[in-house]
Each structure stands twice: as C-alpha cells, then as structure tokens.
Amino acid sequence: MTIRVRYAPSPTGHLHIGNARTALFNYLFAKHKNGTFIVRIEDTDTERNVESGIESQLEQLAWLGITPDETIGVNETHGPYRQLERLDIYTRYAKELLEKGLAYKCYCTKEELEAEREAMRQAGEDKLHYSRKCLGAPEQDKPFAIRFKVPENTAFPFTDIVKGGVRFSSDDIGDWVIVKQNGIPTYNFACAIDDHLMEISHVLRGEDHITNTPKQLMVFDAFGWAKPTYGHMTLIVNDQGKKLSKRDQSIIQYIEQYRDLGYLPDAMFNFISLLGFSPDADGEIFTREQLIDLFEERRLSTSPATFDANKLAFINNRYIKALSLDDTVALCKPYLAEEGIGQEKDNDWLESLIAVFKDRLSYGKEIVKLYNDFFNRPFKIDEDAKDMLQEDGVENLIATFKRLVENDASPDADAYKALIKAAGKEANMKGKMLFMPIRIAVSGAMHGPDLPKMMHLLGRDLVTKRLEHTLAFIGAADK
RNA sequence: GGCCCGUUGGAGAAGCGGCUUAACUCACCAGCCUUUCACGCUGGCAUUCACGGGUUCGAAUCCCGUACGGGUCACCA
Structure with missing residues (x-):
C-alpha cells in the first residue's frame, strides 16, 4: 500500500507549535514508511486568510527541515493544492449530493439560526441541532447554504491509530453545512473530498x-x-493541563519566535517529535534520521503531551554544546550586536566570552542575559558563599592575590592561572580553599565558568575592584 | 449539559495481564574526576501506578462506578 499523508494548514498566521507537531509527525510517518508527504493549503475561510500566510508556513517548515514531497510548485501530480483553486471540484460534488437527495439547500439566515439555537438552549436541550426547517422546502430565489442530510440512527465507527476503537452516532450530529452561502465549502466537506482525490x-x-x-x-x-485510516494525536497542554491557546502568554508558541531567539532547528525538530511520541529507545536526544527510523505510530501517546519548557531548554542546550565555537559565535553575535555589547572589543574577546558561556546556553539570545548577569549586576556576594570567606587565611589569600594582580599590567587567562598558583603558594592555600575564595571574591558565587578565563573576561579593573569590595566585606564582618 | 478522551515520582515520560523489587530523561543528593567551577562517569531518589469495587492463581495493565482534568458541540479550520 502506498502511504500518502498530508499536513493541511490554514494560512492564518505563523506556524504554531501544535501545527508544527502535526506536520512533523506526518512527515516522520511518511519518511519511515517510504511514503509521500503532502502539504495542502486549506484557505476556505477567506476572512481569516492572511497575506503571505502560505509562504510563512512553508518557510517555517523548511527551517525545521520538513520538506514536502508534493505541494504548490512541487511535484504537482494531485493539485491544485490550494482549496480556493479547487472550488469547481467541490461545487460539482455538492451538486451530486443535492441531486441524490443527500443534501439540501438551506435558506435560513444567520440570525434565524442563532434565534433557533437560543430557543433550544432556553428549552434546556442537550443537542442544539439544526431544525431541518429547510429540508424539503421549495426552491427559492434567495441566498442559500447547502446542508448535508445526516442519516438517522447510524453509527460511524472507525479504528483510530492512537485511540483504538472510536464510535460516533449520527444522532449526535445535526445537519451541517457543506457549502456556505458564499459558495465556498466548509472545512469538513472540502477536507474529505481532497483526502479522497489526493489519495490520502x-x-x-x-x-x-x-x-x-x-x-x-x-x-x-x-x-x-x-x-483513509485516521489517527488523532493527543493535544499539547501547558503545565496547567490546558490546551495550548494562542492567547496563552506563558509559553512561546510560534516556531518563528523560537527561531528568533536562537533555538536550533535540529533541536526543535527533536523536541517537537517527543510531544506525544516516545521512541523505543533510551535517552531524549535523537537525530532526524534516528527519529525517522524509530517512528512508530503505535507509540503515539494517548494521554496529553505536556509542553515542558525545561525539556526544551535542556535539549537545545545539548545541541548548542555540540556546536563548534565558530558556529556558536555566529549564533550569538547578532544578539550581542543588537544590544550594543562588546562593540569596542575585538573578535578574541567575543570568542572568549562565548567560549565561557557556551555550555550554559539554552538558546542564542540567552547570551545577553548571561552577559548582563555577569558584568552588570551590582556586585554582591551570595548568602551561601559568605561563610567560606570567614575561614582562616582567606583574607590574607585574597589580599595577596589582589597585590599580584595589581602588579601585572594586563594578565590573560593563562597569566591569571599562574597568579592564582602563586597566591596559593605564598598564602599557603591549595585546592578548593585556594580557588573557591578567589572565585567568590571575584564573582560573588560558588558556581560559575572556568575561573581564569572568567577573570580575563572581566578585565583587570573589575577584578581588582571586586577583590577590594570583598576585602572590605571580610573586614566589616570581623568587627 | 450531550458526545469523546485522559489521570504513573519534584517534573517530563515508558510499561498496557506474569520478564516490573515500575524503563528512560530532567531536576535534586552523594561519590569519583578536575588544585576551583563546569563537563564527564558512578550511585541514590515511586513498597507503588487518582479513588472505590469487581474479574483472575496473578492487575499500573481488563471491567464497572466515583472524583478530578481536558477536548468538542459554527455558514472556523
């Protein structure tokens, strides 16, 4: 059997993370089975279509590395791929249903329908179905929609790839509109016809x-x-268990935004693939090829997929770590430039800045935050670091180190390393008791990047200033 | 409200009748490595799978009910 799947977005805006997931899983499914991945544009809601919405969708997909085998301009064997260009097709099929008596014209206005529904609501009805008032009505010279005549008491069972057996009763479905008054088909009608004609x-x-x-x-x-065979993937929910709503501000929802923040496409591909799918393998980091290879529709999850921001950060960080220094510099540079950071510094400085922070970066733009936290915060010493400064010999060690630094005109990272060593020897401190007080004295924290490199980045002036500050703190605490 | 669906550790998430004394990952803790930090490595971290009943020699896994959470009920897609 030839596998043909499709991703069918509406060009109503940017690529949403949920849609990206749908596209991605269809893509993985197709690639895994050597099938065809099709992108069809469902633009039948002319009100909501936005300009360049189609380009935007395709472009964001391409960024993620999801390339259609068949779509507008690509292998057009089952085109056209925009529903608005297929209007004559839908009209033909709607006419056929009309002739067969399986559909009928409805002359009700929007207001009449709303009133009808409201009345049913008042009456406490569970099912707010269309009254069928136009069923069998005579032909009129008024605008009309076409409704599907839903068969009575008929079950619609299907085997869902992820949910298993699912069954709906026609009694729960009212006669629905297949062609709107403006002559454009509704989603469900166009979708079914296209899925058939495109051999999905x-x-x-x-x-x-x-x-x-x-x-x-x-x-x-x-x-x-x-x-076709259907499969309904679980929703992506936030940490409150609610479906990701486009209004939800707590989660970044558009692929473009991630791209702008300096997330890597491979990492996004990896992360999204784990939203409602778990490969039969250990770990969380997978290449595209591995994911294609590991994809199995049976392993699609039945419970909602939680959007875990920590996991995204972790995965992206892993991909950034794997980058070369040059690539990381290229990734981060624009964000620094945007903020006017390091404008007066040379490329070496930029490289050492990024080298120091590379392993802690969750996304490209975070370099700005790390930079600011590191350089711009008013210098203060963390609470949990203060005790260490009260240890015997620490004051002397820091004073010694400060003197050595002041005697060196422009120490680089290696020089700082040597100065630390020298200070340790002179003040008789070593190991943790050597490095940790100095680390705290210049950074205020017990954790941070490689000490000599960090000091080189900070620059001699800031280093001495902070050492002074720390000495003053120790002095004050002694009293 | 009708109809559909879900509920496993601090977090994500496997397992879907015996191989589970519940995989894997993050976070956390401890040890090793590193004269510091980080990385890396090793180990620890759910007597228990929302709750109540049932089926079974045996249930996180099957059935029923309850609770909680979610989705959907448009001339939107």
Whole structure:
C-alpha cells in the first residue's frame, strides 16, 4: 500500500507549535514508511486568510527541515493544492449530493439560526441541532447554504491509530453545512473530498479534530469512497493541563519566535517529535534520521503531551554544546550586536566570552542575559558563599592575590592561572580553599565558568575592584 | 449539559495481564574526576501506578462506578 499523508494548514498566521507537531509527525510517518508527504493549503475561510500566510508556513517548515514531497510548485501530480483553486471540484460534488437527495439547500439566515439555537438552549436541550426547517422546502430565489442530510440512527465507527476503537452516532450530529452561502465549502466537506482525490491513505491530526471525523466519514459514505485510516494525536497542554491557546502568554508558541531567539532547528525538530511520541529507545536526544527510523505510530501517546519548557531548554542546550565555537559565535553575535555589547572589543574577546558561556546556553539570545548577569549586576556576594570567606587565611589569600594582580599590567587567562598558583603558594592555600575564595571574591558565587578565563573576561579593573569590595566585606564582618 | 478522551515520582515520560523489587530523561543528593567551577562517569531518589469495587492463581495493565482534568458541540479550520 502506498502511504500518502498530508499536513493541511490554514494560512492564518505563523506556524504554531501544535501545527508544527502535526506536520512533523506526518512527515516522520511518511519518511519511515517510504511514503509521500503532502502539504495542502486549506484557505476556505477567506476572512481569516492572511497575506503571505502560505509562504510563512512553508518557510517555517523548511527551517525545521520538513520538506514536502508534493505541494504548490512541487511535484504537482494531485493539485491544485490550494482549496480556493479547487472550488469547481467541490461545487460539482455538492451538486451530486443535492441531486441524490443527500443534501439540501438551506435558506435560513444567520440570525434565524442563532434565534433557533437560543430557543433550544432556553428549552434546556442537550443537542442544539439544526431544525431541518429547510429540508424539503421549495426552491427559492434567495441566498442559500447547502446542508448535508445526516442519516438517522447510524453509527460511524472507525479504528483510530492512537485511540483504538472510536464510535460516533449520527444522532449526535445535526445537519451541517457543506457549502456556505458564499459558495465556498466548509472545512469538513472540502477536507474529505481532497483526502479522497489526493489519495490520502492516513490522516494524522490533533485530537481536537476527532469530532470532525464522523462528518468526514459520512461524506466518504455518500460517495461510496474508500476511507483513509485516521489517527488523532493527543493535544499539547501547558503545565496547567490546558490546551495550548494562542492567547496563552506563558509559553512561546510560534516556531518563528523560537527561531528568533536562537533555538536550533535540529533541536526543535527533536523536541517537537517527543510531544506525544516516545521512541523505543533510551535517552531524549535523537537525530532526524534516528527519529525517522524509530517512528512508530503505535507509540503515539494517548494521554496529553505536556509542553515542558525545561525539556526544551535542556535539549537545545545539548545541541548548542555540540556546536563548534565558530558556529556558536555566529549564533550569538547578532544578539550581542543588537544590544550594543562588546562593540569596542575585538573578535578574541567575543570568542572568549562565548567560549565561557557556551555550555550554559539554552538558546542564542540567552547570551545577553548571561552577559548582563555577569558584568552588570551590582556586585554582591551570595548568602551561601559568605561563610567560606570567614575561614582562616582567606583574607590574607585574597589580599595577596589582589597585590599580584595589581602588579601585572594586563594578565590573560593563562597569566591569571599562574597568579592564582602563586597566591596559593605564598598564602599557603591549595585546592578548593585556594580557588573557591578567589572565585567568590571575584564573582560573588560558588558556581560559575572556568575561573581564569572568567577573570580575563572581566578585565583587570573589575577584578581588582571586586577583590577590594570583598576585602572590605571580610573586614566589616570581623568587627 | 450531550458526545469523546485522559489521570504513573519534584517534573517530563515508558510499561498496557506474569520478564516490573515500575524503563528512560530532567531536576535534586552523594561519590569519583578536575588544585576551583563546569563537563564527564558512578550511585541514590515511586513498597507503588487518582479513588472505590469487581474479574483472575496473578492487575499500573481488563471491567464497572466515583472524583478530578481536558477536548468538542459554527455558514472556523
């Protein structure tokens, strides 16, 4: 069997993380099975279409490394791939249903329908289905929509790839609109027809679509077409367990934003692939090839996928660590330039700055934050670091080190290393008792990057100033 | 409210009737390495799988119910 899957976005804006997941899983599924991955544009909501929405979708997908085998301008064997260019097709099929008596024209206005629904609500009805008032009504010279005549008491069972057996009853579905008054088909109608004509074998989409499935199934039945296999992936939820809403500010939701922040495409690909899927392998870091190889639709999860920001940070950090220094510099440089950081410094300084922070970076732009925390914070000593400064000999060690630094005109990292060593010898301190007090004295913290490199970056003036500050602190604490 | 779905450690997440004294990852803690930090390595961290009942020789895994959470009910997709 030839596997053909599709990702069918509406060009209503940027690529959302949830849609990216849908695209990615379809892509993995296709590649794993040697099938075809198609991108179809569902632009039947002309109100919401945004300019360059299509380009934006395709571009963001390309950035992620998800390339369609078939779409606008690529291998157009089953085109066109924009629904607005397929209007005559839908019209033809709608007409066929009308002729067969499987659909009917509805002349109700939006206001009438709303009033009807409101009345049902008042009456406490569970099902707010269309009253069928236009079913069998005579032809009128008024604008009309076309409704599907939903068969009564009919079950629509299907085997869902991820959920297993699912069944909906037609009694829970009202006669729904297949062609709007403006002549454009609704999503469920166009989708079913295209899936058939494009010979889609598997439909992998978000769980929020599961109640659409019976509607699409009845279209297939009405035409006597063979149905694709459906699979509904669990939703992506936030840490409150709620579906990611585009309004939710707590999570960055658009691929473009991640790109702008300096996340790496490979890392994003990796991270997104773990949203509702777990490969049969240990660990969390996988290359594209591994993911294609490991992808199995059986391993799609049935419980909601939590968007774990910590995991994203961890994964991206792992990919940044694996980058060469040059690539990391290239990644970070624009963000520093944007903030006007290091403008007057040379390239060596830039390289050593990035080298020092490379391993702690979760995303490119974070370099700015790390830089600011490191250089700009008013110098203060962490609470948990203060005790160490009270140890015997520490004051003498720091004073000694300060004198040595002041005697050196412009020490580099290696020189600092030698100065630390010399200070240790002179003040008779070694190991942790040598490095830690100096670390605290110049950074205020017990943790941080490599000490000599860090001091070189800080520069001699700041180093001496901080040593002075620490000495004053120790002196004050003695009294 | 109707219809669908979910509930495993501090966090993510496997397992879906006996191989589980619940994988893996993050976080955390300890040790080793490093004259410091970080990296790396090693070890520790759920007597227990929302709750109640049932089926079974045996249940996190199957069934029923309860609670909680979520999705969906448009001339949006």
